[in-house]
Amino acid sequence: MPADPRRDPLPMESTLSALTDATFEEEINAADQPVLVDFWAEWCGPCKLINPILEDLATEYDGRLRIVKVDVDESPDVARRYEIMSIPALVLFQEGVAKKRMIGAKGKGQLVQELAEFL
């Protein structure tokens, strides 16, 4: 029997807060700083690899950048609205508007470089 694809080989706990279909809109619009949204899922290995990097960035850029996570499995509506077709996908919102999208896992240096204009 093939293993259940939803079985979790790398359980992950993140210190970053999670937004859902229900809370996304309000939180993104209310933010007074840029918000980087990490679209991810439990079954996505590369998503898990970048979580520690995002946690680091959230600490380093505290007050200048908020980083939140959206589980595409639990919140399919938000993922669909932003036409997410590949994860990890990082979308940067400024004043409620999606300004930049990065697809695929990346190293910390490259992420910082791509986010530089918003920091």
Next chain:
Amino acid sequence: MADPRDVLIIGSGPAGHTAALYTARANLNPLVLEGEPSSTSDQPGGQLMLTTDVENYPGFVDGVQGPELMTIFKEQAARFGAEYHTVKATKVDFSVRPFSVWADDDEHRARAVIVATGARSLMLGLESERRLLGYGLSTCATCDGFFHRGESIAVVGGGDSAMEEAIFLTRFAERVTVVHRRDALRASKIMQDRAFANDKIEFRWNAVVDDILGDGKVSGIRLRDVNTGDQSDLDVSGVFVAIGHAPNTDVFHGQLDMDDNGYILTHDGSRTSVEGVFAAGDVQDHIYRQAITAAGSGCMAAIDAERWLEHQSVTPANW
């Protein structure tokens, strides 16, 4: 930490982790530059990080998930003191001893180096790939299959990786078309049997992908029959490419001898063209390419490096 180190390992798939386990148990305090996150197989943990069921790694009766297997490998090596840095080696100098390897702005020096950077999946080389990557074209079936629930998708390739992806993707897609440039698969018998038995999988034989179609996101692929030259379009929402691999050896050009395809040449076990530099796993193997053979060659490289270091310490004139 001692400078230079005894052993530096570049890469963290089955070969790198196994070399780390053995050199750590030999008290050689290995440092592993495990790579950086990416959505291709060039990442910490290597190719297995993008797979699901591994059924042919001995010791796991019911199979094991690829990422789980790599987590276990790493924990086992770390238990004996192997140190891991999540960075990618960007430059090496093997012309002088001790050897130098750079990652970010840091220089790491080591008396012996084990290269285990593995291989990455090849893409088709089309302009449209750059445009549509992440918009229906994916390098990670386990990540992105979910987004094609109930849809039609294409898998390009005829080997084990292609069959594994095609079978995995039938969990989500309504129809998976395998596009292969020959009239027979090169996948193993068991994977072929499973693919042929799966009624969601169709095959387009003797076909190559001329283009990936779509404005903003993938809407189809343009196929060409290699015998007749006839073109036809196939409507799909997703494309997954599994047409083979290339070694991750860019950083070693001019430093280590390689074959025409860039695979590092080894002799007498894991020895490379530079004494004191050893290579293991897919970076030097385009024939077997299995987790178990990579792990085995990682063990060989560790033992070769340990014996070479011992020999150096009793013949210091070589330094």
